[in-house]
Amino acid sequence: MSEIKASELVLNPDGSIYHLNLKPEHIAQNIIFVGDQFRVQEISKHFDVIEFKTQKREFVTHTGTYKGKRISVISTGIGPDNIDIVFNELDALVNIDFETRQIKQELTALNIIRVGTSGSLQEHIPVGSLLMSVAAIGTDNMLRSYRSEGHTNLAMEDAFIQHTKWNAIKGRPYAIEADQELIAKFRSSEMHEGITITAGGFYGAQGRVLRIAVEDEMLNEKIDSFKFDTHKATNLEMETAAIYGLSKLLCHHSLSLNAIIANRKNGTFSDNPYETVEKLIIYTLDKI
Incomplete structure (x- = not known):
């Protein structure tokens, strides 16, 4: 299996995915999408613990736990074009090995609300x-x-x-x-x-x-x-x-x-x- 080229899977210098500024360990399997970046904190304020926060452009992510369940909240911004970016990069985080740049043999399915x-x-x-x-x-x-x-x-x-x-x-x-x-x-x-x-x-x-x-x-x-x-x-x-x-x-x-x-x-x-x-x-x- 050939590796995915750097021009296709774009990473930041710190190894995070380009637009979302996230590494695989930063996201939960259960994810909430919001359009408005300021609504992220309106959800994460209910978390028992917030373990991670980041922002790049309109993409804000908070990951934490609510009643023992690990959840990430991500702002997508407006429109299908932004969804295209967010979805492909989230999938890459769980289903592509960033070291080898190859698709993993065992794939992970995310729950996105x-x-x-x-x-x-x-x-x-x-x-x-x-x-x-x-x-x-x-x-x-x-x-x-x-x-x-x-x-x-x-x-x-x-x-x-x-x-x-x-x-x-x-x-x-x-x-x-x-x-x-x-x-x-x-x-x-x-x-x-x-x-x-x-x-x-x-x-x-x-x-x-x-x-x-x-x-x-x-x-x-x-x-x-x-x-x-x-x-x-x-x-x-x-x-x-x-x-x-x-x-x-x-x-x-x-x-x-x-x-x-x-x-x-x-x-x-x-x-x-x-x-x-x-x-x-x-x-x-x-x-x-």
Whole structure:
């Protein structure tokens, strides 16, 4: 087996992985993703012990223990492109020998839980709710850089394309389910469930218009009414499908959870979004 070139597996002078500034011993098998770097400390403040902290750019990592369970919290920043960096570097930390630059014979599967905020697309999911993404549809094309045949849900993709009259010039959306064991572990009467739509941007990609006309002015209305099997499209954000897609390709386990702080159907926004986020943090830590 040939070694991975230095230009492909980039390490810092101290031997840590390039962007995350981490060495293999710095991360736990159970990992929480957050977008906002300042939310890392809002989770790690609940730890019994914090054993390690580092930051490089927007990537902040705290590793410690909560009720005896070792957990790492990592901020990914915004968007599928950042998820591509974080996921590949985390996988390298556990599945590539940095000394020999070869893939290990025995691979490690990580458990990755995203804790984020989002706005609901459905009237029945009010502000203050918790939402679990049982599947996600990526409109960002990030996963199409990889050989993903056989890993995506073609039926869900076709249904979304037909329902939204998706313009092929934007590329084919990809659909991925969450890890079934994690769904079962985190499922409860407190948790709503649905399909998350992941966009590659915040403005035009999510139908927001400032000074540039969007390709499909009705896209958001089409997304709101999309349903596949028993689940509706419940929220729109920028990371979940990328997380699910790379999890599938790299054989990790992932689940995305959201604190609902706005409801687009009702036009409402939370009076106390931090309370909902804190509720989700405690829920996640206890379930892990």
